[in-house]
Amino acid sequence: xxxxxxxxxxxxxxxxxxxxxxxxxxxxxxxxxxxxxxxxxxxxxxxxxxxxxxxxxxxxxxxxxxxxxx
Amino acid sequence: xxxxxxxxxxxxxxxxxxxxxxxxxxxxxxxxxxxxxxxxxxxxxxxxxxxxxxxxxxxxxxxxxxxxxx
DNA sequence: ATGTGACTTGGAGTCCGTG
DNA sequence: TCACGGACTCCAAGTCACA
Numbered sequence: 001x002x003x004x005x006x007x008x009x010x011x012x013x014x015x016x017x018x019x020x021x022x023x024x025x026x027x028x029x030x031x032x033x034x035x036x037x038x039x040x041x042x043x044x045x046x047x048x049x050x051x052x053x054x055x056x057x058x059x060x061x062x063x064x065x066x067x068x069x070x
Numbered sequence: 071x072x073x074x075x076x077x078x079x080x081x082x083x084x085x086x087x088x089x090x091x092x093x094x095x096x097x098x099x100x101x102x103x104x105x106x107x108x109x110x111x112x113x114x115x116x117x118x119x120x121x122x123x124x125x126x127x128x129x130x131x132x133x134x135x136x137x138x139x140x
Numbered sequence: 141a142t143g144t145g146a147c148t149t150g151g152a153g154t155c156c157g158t159g
Numbered sequence: 160t161c162a163c164g165g166a167c168t169c170c171a172a173g174t175c176a177c178a
Contacts, residue, residue: 037161048115115171117152146175
């Protein structure tokens with residue numbers, strides 16, 4: 001299974017669960033809105049520091065973003 | 071806790087557990103020897119595709135690399 | 141067998157927009 | 160609200176020589 005796919009799905013899942021738009025979430029994470037969009041569309045391989053920023057903004061443990069949900 | 075630190079520690083931990091040198095491990099992961107060195111010394115913020123390569127070479131689940139061990 | 145500085149280049153990440 | 164594109168900037172990727 002591709003980690004980028006798992007990551008993308010999880011970001012989308014947790015983001016919608018807390019009811020944030022891509023835009024609002026991007027701002028909370030300190031990242032760009034088009035970047036979040038690209039991530040969820042699996043268009044980019046993201047770096048670790050931003051992985052942490054995203055996990056922080058989602059208010060979850062970092063490793064959860066890599067656990068495949070089926 | 072810094073994710074890069076956790077990641078670095080875990081790479082080192084799992085790598086030594088299976089008894090591989092940085093050099094042998096780098097080759098198995100398809101990465102450069104000095105690159106592995108830099109990662110374990112927390113000198114680089116690495117991207118997701120390489121995280122997966124490393125997890126594959128360590129023969130562990132990807133998320134384990136982000137679980138903090140104390 | 142590993143740490144480290146320096147280097148080039150491809151892609152991560154930003155910012156403008158449109159439908 | 161989001162997908163997607165073009166044009167950037169800058170840092171991670173990948174490699175080298177040397178300690």
